[in-house]
Amino acid sequence: MNEVPQLIILGSIAVDDIETPFGKKDGLIGGSAVYAAYSARLFAPVGLVSIVGDDFSKDKWKLLNRKNIDISGIQVGGKTFHWQGYYEHDMNAAQTIVTDLNCLESFEPELPEGYRKAKFVFLGNTHPAQQMKFIEQLEAPEIIAVDTMNLWIKNTRDLLVQVIRRANIIVINEAEVRELFNTASIVKAAQELLALGPGYVIIKKGEHGALMFTEKSHFSAPGYPLETVKDPTGCGDCFGGGLMGYIAKAGEVTDAVLRRAIVYGSVCASYNAEDFGLGRILNIKKKDIEARYKEFREIRSF
Amino acid sequence: MNEVPQLIILGSIAVDDIETPFGKKDGLIGGSAVYAAYSARLFAPVGLVSIVGDDFSKDKWKLLNRKNIDISGIQVGGKTFHWQGYYEHDMNAAQTIVTDLNCLESFEPELPEGYRKAKFVFLGNTHPAQQMKFIEQLEAPEIIAVDTMNLWIKNTRDLLVQVIRRANIIVINEAEVRELFNTASIVKAAQELLALGPGYVIIKKGEHGALMFTEKSHFSAPGYPLETVKDPTGCGDCFGGGLMGYIAKAGEVTDAVLRRAIVYGSVCASYNAEDFGLGRILNIKKKDIEARYKEFREIRSF
Helix, strand or coil, rough: CCCCCCEEEECCCCCEEEEECCCEEEEEEEEEEHHHHHEEEEEEEEEEEEEECCCHHHHHHHCCCCCEEEEEEEEEEEEEEEEEEEEECCCCCEEEEEEHHHHHHCCCCCCCHHHHCCCEEEECCCCHHHHHHHCCCCCCCCCCEEEECHHHHHHHHHHHHHHHHCCCEEEEHHHHHHHHHHCCHHHHHHHHHHHHHCCCCEECHHHHHHEEECCCCCCEEECCCCCCCCCCHHHHHHEEEHHHHHHHHHHCCHHHHHHHHHHHHHHHHHCCCCCCCCHHHHHHCCCCHHHHHHHHHHHHHH | CCCCCCEEECCCCCCEEEEEEEEEEEEEEEEHHHHHHHHCCCCCCEEEEEEECCCCHHHHHHHHHHCEEHHHHHEECEEEEEEEEEECCCCCEEEEEECCCCCHCHHHCCCCCHHHHCCEEECCCCCCHHHHHHHHHHCCCCEEEEEECCCHHHHHHHHHHHHHHCCCEEEEEEHHHHHHHCCCCCCHHHHHHHHHHCCEEEEHHHHHHHHEEECCEEEEECCCCCCCCCCCCCCHHHHHHHHHHHHHCCCCCCCCHHHHHHHHHHHHHHHHHCCCCCCHHHHHHHHHHHHHHHHHHHCCCC
């Protein structure tokens, strides 16, 4: 590593077996940190903090060790986290068959020395205890964004709320935010989140786009009209990664920057859904990102 | 009636008993034609084609006979259509308890002489046979917009498809369009609709806003972040009425006009949800419409 990456990402690295109405693929590299990093690296250099097992193959290491991704913060030991799941025709919710946490279960994030000065960090979806341990090692963070999932809302709600209190930006999906505050109203749930501390509450709605609530304003980003969603795995992580990658590149957080960041995150997520695993986002270039960003502008213009 | 109204609306007039988590109200005036007319009249003079029973009270007639609403096309006889339903905390779908079609069952629309020259018409949600009979009496329509519901998709699909073939604009909700073409993909369903003939396919998504598909473009209108939806009854009708009211006022149909019309329709629907029955839309003024239209712009800007 030559310099501190502009964005540090915490999250899982997984080996996934995925089935959707469009096919079945086993042994795909996945996990929240990986999808987020592949999106964020299109905007700024990123550093990954995560863990893989001794079984992690050379080919998979090669996939991680790409331009703009620093892997010096990845620990090794045990067996790699494994997830198996499927999607039915309504691709909004993954159905889990197997979750083997393996080495992820006892993972204690340890930031490389240079990472501790990071200004922009994305706490991808993982156990809130790991997110908190990560935060505690930061010396002077400017923007902390946090993502989560229903599992942590159900099992470790108090700890998750503590993490959210430390965050500037929370990224959460529609069903999760309703569950977190036991309400049908997204507007009310967003207000509860703002009351916890984050200045920016971002709610992911899959094909329906994304919303942002702040104390003063409301933003609604459109969804992208994909004819076929082949595999939605990792779309939420790509959204968060693209969002924080753009923010790290911008170097500041304002309402206008956040709005553009949300659309860039949506662009990354929309590409990711077009193929299994990393298949599509792997080959996306900056010019693809800009082309679809332009389409998003046209989609919502009136 | 002094002149031919700019927009003619076909649909039902009902007496509704409604229960939501925010209360219970009986004997409310409702029906697709009424909600559509109350929204459309904010943009242009409208004429109603519908039917009520002999039991329709003076107070209810007074509510119909408002500025910018011509009621000379309303037939009288039998007993008024009655609907009873409720909504649970997820306000997206109405649960029907009672549907007494009464006089609506044998209703045969008969257009007043002046209406036959109408250029802009909105076929609100009612039996496709009534929609077809209405179309056949038009001498030179320029824009026919049609709305429908799951009941007609299930029971009279072939007839409904014939009506859609005659329409320029179809307004349909998300669940309905999926059901109509038995697909989870809204994009595919929209393409099937375009193939039937309408140049503009508009899909209502409740709190998630609305989409428009044409052969050449895609538009996504945001939803309005209402903290409380008191009663969603009639929101779809208000959307269609506001949409066609604006188009009739504009006097032409272009991609740009349609986009603005969709946002105006969304504005009407968002107000309507704020109180039971016609409670809110009844008192909405043009300046309220413009104020919220401006908010929609801000919600969407990036």
